[in-house]
Amino acid sequence: MGSENKERYQLVEADLKMFSRSGVRSKIMLILLEGGRTVGELEKITNTRSTTLLHSIKDLTDLDLVEKKHQVYSLTNIGRIQAVALEDLLNTIITINQHHKFWRYHDLSSIPLELQKSIGMLGSGEIMQDAPETPLKLWEDFINSLMTAKVIRSVTSIMIKGFVTAIPKAIESGVDVEIIVTNAVLEAISKWKDYINKDLKKENFKLFVIDDDVKISFTMTESYLVMGLANIDGSFDLGADVMYRGEKPVMWGTMFYDYYKRQSTRIFNLE
Known part of the structure; x- marks a missing residue:
């Protein structure tokens, strides 16, 4: 000390x-x-x-x-x-103890210290880990739920196949979508620039890029948030994301998203 x-x-x-x-x-x-x-x-x-x-x-x-x-x-x-x-x-200890391995063995550097202090707002969550007989079912359910959401906010440093295809459908359905990506992800999705540029002309879609080396996969709707953190070695595994539902987790998620939005640059057109 x-x-x-x-x-x-x-x-x-x-x-x-x-x-x-x-x-x-x-x-x-x-x-x-x-x-x-x-x-x-x-x-x-x-x-x-x-x-x-x-x-x-x-x-x-x-x-x-x-x-x-x-x-x-x-x-x-x-x-x-x-x-x-x-x-x-008390709430912080409960949140951490419920998924001890998640918080112990993942890189927390992408969560601002002030939000780490209020991590108890997340409460009880569930690890998105499927049963062996139904692999990726939870992820499929999550992706499908985006179609019926009113709002989608996301910060991501990785590309998830189902997510990439679901977002254009959500935008087409009128969902209010904002996504913050790293430079690496922006470069990767540029191969679809013609389609993305069409969506960027719509009022309900905003795309941002952040220069920081963010190591997180975060998606939030009006009713829940899903968060995946990088392992200590920098790798990601989809079987370790955690979902939190309710008003307080969404409040925490809004503060998290706004933190990165303030540091991001809006993209109006992909060259």
Whole structure:
């Protein structure tokens, strides 16, 4: 630990231990994040004796994290901020633990640090890995789902055959499509420049190129996102992509896409 981080840790060491050494205090904070509760209500929710709860509540009150009004305990402004941070940490650990190998053995350099901090927004996902008797079925279902999407946003450093053929169909169907590609992918798709240039004249299709060495395959619609990361050695395998569904994953995906869009250049015509 560097000297600066050591000093910072020492400033909050007591606060961190307040949560790490007591599951009861952490549970109280997370429960009160949803709204005020009486001791009786906390006792039922946590299945903890009232004497233990009152001891923990006193600790939280002394730190000005919890306050009591008319027998109801609630978070102070400071308590709410810390509870939100605690919930974010909890969600991050859940997200990582669910697909430990995915996050452990893939290159995360293409995910900005600020978005790595909020990775808990992704929640529970599913690895797009097919059963041996139905190889690539999940990928086929994913590609087909693009046809019924309202919005498609993608950042990719690789070419996926089904994806390349599905996008023109989605554009033709009126789907709002924006794609960010690396220079290598732009060069590879230039062989279809006549077809692509026709699509670029349509209002519902925008193509961008980014100079950075992005190592990711990312596609998002209005309801889900699919993300594939390069292995540590730089290779990709389609059997390791993960899909996240819901409002929060899409919010995270929007921030991810916008991050790369700000660094990209729009392509109006392929030469």
